[in-house]
Amino acid sequence: xxxxxxxxxxxxxxxxxxxxxxxxxxxxxxxxxxxxxxxxxxxxxxxxxxxxxxxxxxxxxxxxxxxxxxxxxxxxxxxxxxxxxxxxxxxxxxxxxxxxxxxxxxxxxxxxxxxxxxxxxxxxxxxxxxxxxxxxxxxxxxxxxxxxxxxxxxxxxxxxxxxxxxxxxxxxxxxxxxxxxxxxxxxxxxxxxxxxxxxxxxxxxxxxxxxxxxxxxxxxxxxxxxxxxxxxxxxxxxxxxxxxxxxxxxxxxxxxxxxxxxxxxxxxxxxxxxxxxxxxxxxxxxx
Amino acid sequence: xxxxxxxxxxxxxxxxxxxxxxxxxxxxxxxxxxxxxxxxxxxxxxxxxxxxxxxxxxxxxxxxxxxxxxxxxxxxxxxxxxxxxxxxxxxxxxxxxxxxxxxxxxxxxxxxxxxxxxxxxxxxxxxxxxxxxxxxxxxxxxxxxxxxxxxxxxxxxxxxxxxxxxxxxxxxxxxxxxxxxxxxxxxxxxxxxxxxxxxxxxxxxxxxxxxxxxxxxxxxxxxxxxxxxxxxxxxxxxxxxxxxxxxxxxxxxxxxxxx
Numbered sequence: 001x002x003x004x005x006x007x008x009x010x011x012x013x014x015x016x017x018x019x020x021x022x023x024x025x026x027x028x029x030x031x032x033x034x035x036x037x038x039x040x041x042x043x044x045x046x047x048x049x050x051x052x053x054x055x056x057x058x059x060x061x062x063x064x065x066x067x068x069x070x071x072x073x074x075x076x077x078x079x080x081x082x083x084x085x086x087x088x089x090x091x092x093x094x095x096x097x098x099x100x101x102x103x104x105x106x107x108x109x110x111x112x113x114x115x116x117x118x119x120x121x122x123x124x125x126x127x128x129x130x131x132x133x134x135x136x137x138x139x140x141x142x143x144x145x146x147x148x149x150x151x152x153x154x155x156x157x158x159x160x161x162x163x164x165x166x167x168x169x170x171x172x173x174x175x176x177x178x179x180x181x182x183x184x185x186x187x188x189x190x191x192x193x194x195x196x197x198x199x200x201x202x203x204x205x206x207x208x209x210x211x212x213x214x215x216x217x218x219x220x221x222x223x224x225x226x227x228x229x230x231x232x233x234x235x236x237x238x239x240x241x242x243x244x245x246x247x248x249x250x251x252x253x254x255x256x257x258x259x260x261x262x263x264x265x266x267x268x269x270x271x272x273x274x275x276x277x278x279x280x281x282x283x284x285x286x287x
Numbered sequence: 288x289x290x291x292x293x294x295x296x297x298x299x300x301x302x303x304x305x306x307x308x309x310x311x312x313x314x315x316x317x318x319x320x321x322x323x324x325x326x327x328x329x330x331x332x333x334x335x336x337x338x339x340x341x342x343x344x345x346x347x348x349x350x351x352x353x354x355x356x357x358x359x360x361x362x363x364x365x366x367x368x369x370x371x372x373x374x375x376x377x378x379x380x381x382x383x384x385x386x387x388x389x390x391x392x393x394x395x396x397x398x399x400x401x402x403x404x405x406x407x408x409x410x411x412x413x414x415x416x417x418x419x420x421x422x423x424x425x426x427x428x429x430x431x432x433x434x435x436x437x438x439x440x441x442x443x444x445x446x447x448x449x450x451x452x453x454x455x456x457x458x459x460x461x462x463x464x465x466x467x468x469x470x471x472x473x474x475x476x477x478x479x480x481x482x483x484x485x486x487x488x489x490x491x492x493x494x495x496x497x498x499x500x501x502x503x504x505x506x507x508x509x510x511x512x513x514x515x516x517x518x519x520x521x522x523x524x525x526x527x528x529x530x531x532x533x534x535x536x537x538x539x540x541x542x543x544x545x546x
Contacts, residue, residue, distance in 0.1 A: 005449050005458060011382070013366035021423040025400035026388075028407060085300060093295055097447045105295075111304050115484050117504045118520040121512070122307030125314065161378040162303070183411040215391065223393025226486060230508055240395050247399050247491070254301060257403070260396055271391055286521055 033059070033257035041251035051258035063237065068266070071239040074228075075221035078160040082168035082217050083210070084126040085161075090172035091202070095181070105173065106255065112187050122157050126197040127155050127231070151233030164221060168213040175209020176202070215274050219267055239263055308524055315517035330519035339515060345503035349483055352414055352499060356421040362474045363422060364429020365467065371430065372437040373445075384456035388399075389424035390431070392489040397424060398491030405492065412494025420492040421482040428481065429474035476534055 033051055038044040054060055089108075097104050111119060124130050127150040134145050149155045179202065187197045203210070226239025234241070243263070246256030315333070318326040336342060368532060370382045371412045389397060410416060440463075447460045461473075486501040507516055 005445060007369055007455070007456055008375050009455075011370040011378045012382070013363060014370035014382045015366060015378070017363045017423075017426055018382060021401075021419065021426075022385060022388050025404040025423075026315075026392075026396075028404050029396075029400045032403060033510055044344055048306070077383065082519040089297065089300055092293060097297075104301075106531070107301060108304070108527060110531060113480065113531050114308070114520070115504065117486055117508065118311065118516075118523060119307055120515065121508055121520070122311050124508070124512075126307060164308070165304075200289060204476050219391060220393055223395040225395065226505070240393070243395055243399060244490075247402065253403060256399065260399060263393070264396060267392060267396070282496055 008094035029257045029260055029264075032254050033261050035254050037252050037254050040275065041253070043253055048254075051255045054255060055258055055262070059228045064239075064242070064262070067237040067242050070222075070236060070264075071222050072266075074156065074160060074224075074238065075218045077157060077176045078164055078221045079168075079214055081157075081161045082165050082213070083172075086165060086168035086172050086213065089169050090176045091219065093173055094179070096174045108169055108173075111168060117226070117230075118165055118206040119163060120227055123155065123159050123162065123231060124150060127158070148155040150231070151235060153236075157230050158222065160221060163227065164217045167216040171209045172206060173209075173215060175212075179205055180279040211274050211277070215271065218274075219270060220269070223263065311517050312524065314514065315521040317514070317517075320514055332514040335513075336389060336515045336518045336522075340358075341498075342500075342503060342515070343517065345498050345500045348414060348497055349500040351493050352417050352421065352489075352497070353479050353482040355418045356425050357479045359422040360425030360429050360478045361471055363426035364474055364478075365433055365471060367426055368428035368433025368437060368470075369463070373442070386427050386430050389427040394424075394485075394487040396489040401488070402491040412497070414418065414468050414497045416492045416494065417489050417497055417499065420488050421478075421485060424488070425478035425481060427499040428477055429471070432470040432474040432477070433467060436467055436530075468515045473534075476530075480530075 006230055032043050034047055034049070036044045036046050036048050055064060093101055093104055093108075127147070128134075128146045129148060129150065131150075134147055137147060144250050149158075165276065183201055183205070187201050192200065223240050225238055225244055228234070228236065228238050229241065239259075242261055243256055246252050246259060250256075302522060313325075315326050315331070318329045318331075367382060367386050370379055371386065374378070374382070384470050386516070401416070401423065403413060406418050444466075445458050446461045449455075453461065453481060487501075489497075489499050489502055490505075493499060499508075504516065504519070507513070
């Protein structure tokens with residue numbers, strides 16, 4: 001380390017930020033998950049396990065289970081779709097797009113710079129019964145209002161895929177860009193077909209990009225509640241809806257806190273798994 | 288043939304990405320107040336938009352919040368980045384671990400925990416709490432860029448300056464900061480858009496008086512959409528397009544200059 005340079009002030013600021021704005025609020029949520037609810041919705045400082053016991057009640061457990069399953073399932077399918085489209089796209093951009101490479105990469109991030117509510121609203125317009133997609137389908141002979149997808153799980157999935165694809169495509173692009181094309185030539189010379197080259201050379205070498213992309217898609221997707229709210233019509237509860245409801249509508253904060261502890265644990269497990277199988281620390285993935 | 292299929296696939300993906308944008312821009316010029324059939328060109332929705340005090344106030348709030356968030360996050364983010372790379376022992380390592388939390392945790396968890404925290408200290412919800420909340424995650428994003436830049440910099444330069452008698456402050460201002468600028472600028476740009484776009488964290492921490500543009504849009508979506516939203520979307524699209532183009536061009540000329 002650098003002699004005489006200890007950066008005390010910088011580390012002071014950094015620790016102040018980390019402790020007061022990152023750790024303390026999270027810790028506080030854990031603490032109030034063990035407290036009781038006051039008569040008017042506040043937090044009363046008496047220790048209790050009631051909130052966790054309440055989660056364990058069959059009715060509540062069923063709701064939590066269903067919404068968690070829905071959230072994890074949606075996040076999983078979204079991630080898969082993003083990989084399925086993002087990987088070929090990244091490969092195309094790096095190896096085949098030639099002089100259009102920069103322009104195409106640029107185009108990829110443009111939609112990502114508009115507000116995500118607006119992007120999601122656009123899909124509401126497109127998918128509505130009188131929307132463009134239905135008009136197009138009618139023109140090619142599918143009859144009027146052939147597609148009733150707005151406020152269905154399909155609409156939610158389209159919205160999720162649309163919003164998260166750029167994250168996956170970008171982190172895969174960065175990874176594929178670092179790939180040495182000579183390795184692919186070597187594999188081809190030694191008789192590996194395109195599929196084998198993809199799975200034996202490209203996928204292992206792009207592991208960190210794949211893991212980074214998956215973290216960036218899967219984890220926020222798991223907590224997502226706005227897209228299901230807008231495109232799904234709020235008909236089915238996701239874990240995010242459940243939390244928002246407890247904190248902003250029902251105002252049972254200790255119970256909501258207990259539910260968010262459950263989500264935090266789940267997120268922690270996912271991060272640990274991605275780190276374990278993504279070969280590389282998350283710090284390197286994100287930088 | 289294979290080339291053709293490839294091209295078609297890529298064309299479809301980009302079509303999928305841009306279809307919603309095309310729809311919104313087209314509809315923003317459409318006379319029909321409801322429905323999507325073309326009834327002629329109009330600029331009415333734009334003039335309505337510019338006279339809608341609610342939207343203008345929300346825009347104003349968003350810009351103000353994004354500005355202060357950017358200032359605060361850039362300052363904290365530089366400190367966090369330097370601590371990650373240059374501070375030895377647990378002080379540096381601990382920050383390296385903790386600073387990725389705001390990027391990794393779902394926004395809803397951050398939003399609700401910050402809400403609880405503000406209420407604990409009886410801090411009234413408003414623009415101030417939104418700025419603090421946005422800076423909580425914004426600093427982490429600036430820090431990752433600063434860290435990457437620092438890792439690519441030669442620490443010997445700072446060491447040499449210190450050996451030659453420069454104090455810590457002088458080393459930072461004359462050696463470290465000039466090399467860090469590109470990372471700070473891109474970090475600031477990134478945080479500005481993150482803050483300007485943020486819905487979830489603001490949803491929890493804004494309270495009544497600090498309706499930001501995304502919060503306003505959300506309530507418009509929930510309680511009756513008017514074509515004004517289309518006009519607003521088109522305007523936001525054009526402005527972000529300009530910003531991205533400038534940022535991209537800036538980066539390219541920098542690369543061309545070999546910096």
